[in-house]
Amino acid sequence: MPVASPAAPPAPDPAAVEAAARILARARSILFVTGAGISADSGLPTYRGVGGLYEADATEEGLPIEVLLSGETLARRPEWTWKYLGAIERACRGARPNAAHEAIAALEARIPRVVVLTQNVDGLHRAAGSSHVIEIHGDVHDLLCTRCAWEERVADYADLPIPPACPRCGALVRPGVVLFGEMLPRPAVARLEEELLRGFDAVFSIGTTSVFPYVAAPVLMARSWAAGAVEVNPGTTEVSSAVDVRVRCGAAAAMAAVLAALPDRAFR
Numbered sequence: 160m161p162v163a164s165p166a167a168p169p170a171p172d173p174a175a176v177e178a179a180a181r182i183l184a185r186a187r188s189i190l191f192v193t194g195a196g197i198s199a200d201s202g203l204p205t206y207r208g209v210g211g212l213y214e215a216d217a218t219e220e221g222l223p224i225e226v227l228l229s230g231e232t233l234a235r236r237p238e239w240t241w242k243y244l245g246a247i248e249r250a251c252r253g254a255r256p257n258a259a260h261e262a263i264a265a266l267e268a269r270i271p272r273v274v275v276l277t278q279n280v281d282g283l284h285r286a287a288g289s290s291h292v293i294e295i296h297g298d299v300h301d302l303l304c305t306r307c308a309w310e311e312r313v314a315d316y317a318d319l320p321i322p323p324a325c326p327r328c329g330a331l332v333r334p335g336v337v338l339f340g341e342m343l344p345r346p347a348v349a350r351l352e353e354e355l356l357r358g359f360d361a362v363f364s365i366g367t368t369s370v371f372p373y374v375a376a377p378v379l380m381a382r383s384w385a386a387g388a389v390e391v392n393p394g395t396t397e398v399s400s401a402v403d404v405r406v407r408c409g410a411a412a413a414m415a416a417v418l419a420a421l422p423d424r425a426f427r
């Protein structure tokens with residue numbers, strides 16, 4: 160008889176999975192709010208913000224990672240910021256969407272309005288095929304010039320001189336991600352506000368501790384829309400007490416189980 164590895168993630172609670180599936184089956188519109196936890200099952204480290212790859216306070220430069228990965232440092236010492244941006248991109252390199260990303264993308268065939276609000280900069284929701292993704296912290300694969308309108312989407316940074324210069328005007332190139340101390344991208348915020356104004360039938364918070372107000376707010380708004388709110392997270396978070404259902408396990412196992420538990424009528 161096989162013995163479960165101690166490292167194996169706990170299986171989701173069947174009652175919680177059933178309850179989450181009932182909410183999903185009723186929904187004609189759904190918002191998925193995702194964070195680093197959803198990409199952990201793709202082998203990515205769970206980091207906070209852009210820079211939390213580094214839990215240690217000290218860096219080689221002797222500065223906190225929040226300072227090195229700030230807009231201010233990018234302007235003054237781009238080689239420092241780019242060194243750590245490169246580390247983030249390397250962590251994403253070769254990562255593939257997992258069952259949770261795929262489940263969300265597949266639901267577009269069954270639910271008329273599926274929107275993803277993600278804090279992740281790894282691009283895995285788009286890679287999985289989700290078509291309405293609000294990347295509130297940007298995507299590390301989008302490069303843009305700090306001076307002119309040049310921009311390009313790259314698969315990785317393997318061939319990139321660090322720090323890279325704009326091929327058109329020679330100015331510094333940066334990724335389209337939100338660095339510490341920077342504002343959220345205005346188009347993403349506008350899209351989010353528009354979607355929240357319309358409201359949703361269901362909100363799923365997956366793999367995020369919801370420390371940012373703009374991430375917690377949609378989950379807290381679920382009640383005002385009379386929407387079902389589900390949290391998928393092994394731990395307790397800022398929004399745990401506000402949801403109807405908690406599926407306390409990893410994202411891939413949870414979403415695969417919830418999809419499998421959908422009654423047949425949800426597929427028609």
Ligand SMILES: [Zn+2]
Pocket residue numbers: 304305306307308309325326327328329330
């Ligand atoms: Zn340029």
